[in-house]
Amino acid sequence: xxxxxxxxxxxxxxxxxxxxxxxxxxxxxxxxxxxxxxxxxxxxxxxxxxxxxxxxxxxxxxxxxxxxxxxxxxxxxxxxxxxxxxxxxxxxxxxxxxxxxxxxxxxxxxxxxxxxxxxxxxxxxxxxxxxxxx
Numbered sequence: 364x365x366x367x368x369x370x371x372x373x374x375x376x377x378x379x380x381x382x383x384x385x386x387x388x389x390x391x392x393x394x395x396x397x398x399x400x401x402x403x404x405x406x407x408x409x410x411x412x413x414x415x416x417x418x419x420x421x422x423x424x425x426x427x428x429x430x431x432x433x434x435x436x437x438x439x440x441x442x443x444x445x446x447x448x449x450x451x452x453x454x455x456x457x458x459x460x461x462x463x464x465x466x467x468x469x470x471x472x473x474x475x476x477x478x479x480x481x482x483x484x485x486x487x488x489x490x491x492x493x494x495x496x497x
Contacts, residue, residue, distance in 0.1 A: 395464075397482045398491040404479055405454050412447055414455045416440075416466040417485075421458060425497045427488070435462040441469070449475045456481035456488070 396404060405411050415426050416435035426432065433443045435457065447453065453475050457463040460483055467480045481488060488495065 394478075395480045395482045398488045398493055401454060401456075401479060401481045401488075402493055404452075408452045408454075410448070410451045412451050412453045414444075414447075414453055414466070416455060416457050416462050425485070425495050427456065427485070427495055430456075430496075435466045440466070441473070444470065444473065447475075449473070452477040452479060454479045454481070456484050458484045459486050460484040 405413060411429075413427050413430040415422050415430040415432045417426075417432070418434050418436065419432060422430075422432040431447075433440060437443070453470055455463045455467050455470065455478060457466070460481070463480050463484060467478045470478050483490075485495070
């Protein structure tokens with residue numbers, strides 16, 4: 364093996380090692396959970412924050428037990444979530460899953476450690492027959 368090939372092989376391994384270390388366990392946890400697993404995870408978590416990112420009107424029509432409403436489409440969303448504990452697990456949902464996916468991404472960017480997104484949103488939750496506040 365020539366010196367040039369040896370250098371290239373070593374450099375490639377070093378780059379892969381650095382990439383693996385930078386994308387490893389230090390990244391925040393974000394998980395898309397189906398309704399039954401979402402419910403179990405909420406119940407087994409210490410100090411969970413349940414975040415409903417729908418509009419206030421949608422929230423009044425029914426929401427998960429103990430949910431806090433911070434509207435994803437409100438210009439003040441970023442400022443409002445700053446009052447939440449970034450070390451507590453955050454369980455985010457909307458009606459169908461679109462807004463909560465965007466909100467979960469934003470929460471991770473803001474430094475929230477554990478973010479759980481309800482797969483299929485409140486619509487899937489209701490289809491599963493799980494409890495909510497009406």
